[in-house]
Amino acid sequence: MPVYKAPLRDMRFLLNEVFDYPSHYASLEGGANATPDIVDAILSECGRFCEEVLSPLYQSGDEEGCVLKDGEVTTPKGYKDAYQQYVMGGWQGLSAPEAYGGQGLPASMGLLKQEMMGTANWPFSMYPGLSLGAMNTIYLHGDEDQKQTYLVPLTEGRWGGTMCLTEPQCGTDLGQVKTRAEPQADGSYAVTGTKIFISSGEHDLTENIVHIVLARLPDAPKGTRGISLFIVPKFLPDADGGVGERNGVTCGSLEKKMGIKASATCVMNFDGAKGFLIGPENQGLECMFTFMNTARIGTAIQGVGPAELSYQWSLDYAKERRSMRALSGKKDPDQAADAIIHHADVRRMLLTQKAVAEGGRAMLYYAARLADHMVEGHTQGDDKKVEEYDDKLGFLTPILKGFLTELGYECTNLGMQVFGGHGYIREHGMEQIVRDTRIATLYEGTTGIQALDLLGRKVLLMTKGGAVRDFSLTVANFARKHVADKRLRPFAVELLKLTAQWNVLTMRLMLAARKDRDLVSAAANDFLMYSGYVTMAYIWLRQAAAAAARLDNGGEQAPEFYQAKLATAEFYFERLLPRAQTHATSMLSPTRSLMQLDAEHMSFMG
Missing domain, CATH: 2.40.110.20 (Butyryl-CoA Dehydrogenase, subunit A; domain 2)
Structure with a gap:
């Protein structure tokens, strides 16, 4: 039976080297107990529980x-x-207020726990x-x-x-x-x-x-x-x-x-x-949005988790399964055939899973920091702080939920494909991951609903494009810092181009929607997916920058891990990020091809 292994090494990399959670927790009013040692102990114990009990x-x-x-x-x-x-x-009360029986740890600690549990x-x-x-x-x-x-x-x-x-x-x-x-x-x-x-x-x-x-x-x-x-x-x-x-x-x-x-x-x-x-x-709907946003961020984990689980199982299989010889020559000459991990197309599927799982996890951890500040604002009764971070998190929430669940589902199908016919057989577990993950793009608002919320409500109606301007400025400022690094320059330059394009696309949609109201609905899905690819590119640049810095300053103890981060970032920018341009083209297409057929003429059954 396949087993789950908690990705603790990658989690620690994100917490300590990419997003500097120790300093983040130290700055929070309720973060005093979230010391690096305590956090590491919690992650290790939760990983054990997930591996030994839940999986x-x-x-x-x-x-x-x-x-x-x-x-x-x-x-x-x-x-x-x-x-x-x-x-x-005590897992349920990990991030709950101490006044009501909880441990009072930051809200993000609960998300770290949920990711491991949801994957297992x-x-x-x-x-x-x-x-x-x-x-x-x-x-x-x-x-x-x-x-x-x-x-x-x-x-x-x-x-x-x-x-x-x-x-x-x-x-x-x-x-x-x-x-x-x-x-x-x-x-x-x-x-x-x-x-x-x-x-x-x-x-x-x-x-x-x-x-x-x-x-x-x-x-x-x-x-x-x-x-x-x-x-x-x-x-x-x-x-x-x-x-x-x-x-x-x-x-x-x-x-x-x-x-x-x-x-x-x-x-x-x-x-x-x-x-x-x-x-x-x-005012129940306004109150319920508290619950719904919590659930939507939680559902985004069901994009990351299945990608991670499918990757773990299909990677192990690809190392053991033998079929044909690699086109570049024998890799396992003492065996009847080479392991399928040596075939480029299999590597395409595995690296897609890896890039989505690790990129998606990092996106969640980025958002979790914002959630910590928002929760602290509620605790302090600081309405201005709540509004600031609620706006930031509100912009990212539909991207997290919609984009990550769509890519997560894609990754489960890729994992099943790596297994070939065995992936279709229940005992290997791959078809279950596919079945379980399909609901993630549907509940707590389908991808189409998330897309309408993002483009129609958050971007066009509420902020007149300001949400994109503000976030893309954060992305562009980070990219500019790394243009001079020859390892990171290709990523940084591409990201700068995309942030500019993102704002242009937003403005063009805003202007076009004044004449064609259907355009918002027609373009929303493409806009969400484009936004997701750009956001993940930003997150992959942050990971690549952290890995490069560590290799320059003491990464010799585990160079393979950091080199793998740089290689995966390169794969993402070269093989996955180009998809964004397809969405850019599609979102600006006229709605005529969608709307010209009357409902009764959509089918001619005789």
Whole structure:
């Protein structure tokens, strides 16, 4: 059975040499305990847990899946024990406030943990992952009584959490939400409606499940302006903060899915369930964005994780599998054939996986630093700081989610291709990674929705191109510093050209959209992918610069690692980054070829 190996060497490189996390943590009000030794110990222990406990359950969980009987869901064998080990290790509260039972470490530490867990066993990691979003929402928008009631058991991992948005008639268009909340004499609300695609909606890992639910008050305005947010627990808390009577919320069915079968995806029925308003009336969508943004960054990990896992397994296979002779001559003359890793096309696939996995991880770590500052702003009550870093992170979030999940899925298919026919056979695990990863481009907003959010809302509507100008200036300033280095000059010069082009493309789209409103939707996907390739190029230049500096100043202890970084950066710039120009051309194409056919003429079936 294939196994997962935590990429601790690469993680330490990013933390200590590329992004200088030790200084970053030292600058944070709550970062005093995140010393290099503590961080390294946490990474090592989390890596051990993922390798020894979670990874062995990945394939067996897929084979067994979840079972619904009499309204109760049973998770696959080994999941309950693994979850108890997770709870006993204190992993759920790693970045949670100490006031509510957490360890108070920076938010980015939680992301490092999530990356390893998600790579080792994504379906398992979804259970505690959904809880983290519920915790963030209650912490930022709940009153003190709600925090005391729900945050402590959620932080301890005794209770789980969900987000309940989607309904049968609406997914992305939440203005169509029909679930209603009737005010009750005791100040609570009776919540009635049906929610679908609810991850972790019902399971046997925790003693209670706290649902964060969008619903409408009786006099609410129509559309998204009339949505409120409610806490609806599976069991009502008793007077002592424990589990009380059963609430009117049940699992109606489990979805039969393509992948992530060990993760319970539920249809949830709320039948006059007692709920409690969180945040202001009719502002539920704004509050829910806290949860959604948390989930979207988390989903971006499902682009990086599968690329990493697929790369690890296909690399091992390519070293052992023998077929034909390399075109440049025999590489393994004592064997009947050469290992397929010597074939250029196989190396193309492996290096694509490596470049995406390592580049994507670095993109996440770059964003995680911004998240730390935003969380600190919330803690300090510094609205200006929150707004500054929320804007920066808001620009990157759709790129992280959309671009990384699209490339991550591509990488899983490349891994399967490296295996050839064996990749199609279940026992090797490659087809499971493909199936599990396909959902990543869909949930928490499809790639198209992320693209519209990026181009239509964040770039054109909200900032008039300012978001691109600000970020591209950061990129260009970094590139200019390395133009004189002959090893980095090709990368830096290309990046400077791209930052200029990025701004020109943005302006041209802004002007063209005034005459053709469909252009924004038509160009959005290409704009997102272009933005992703440029952003990853910036991140690869940062890695290459750190590697070059280390080789010049003491990298002789592990020169192969740093040389591999430079080689992978070269591969990215030469083989993957040129894709950006295809997207640049396509995004400026007229919409006529898309829109000229009437709906009834799209098909001629006779």
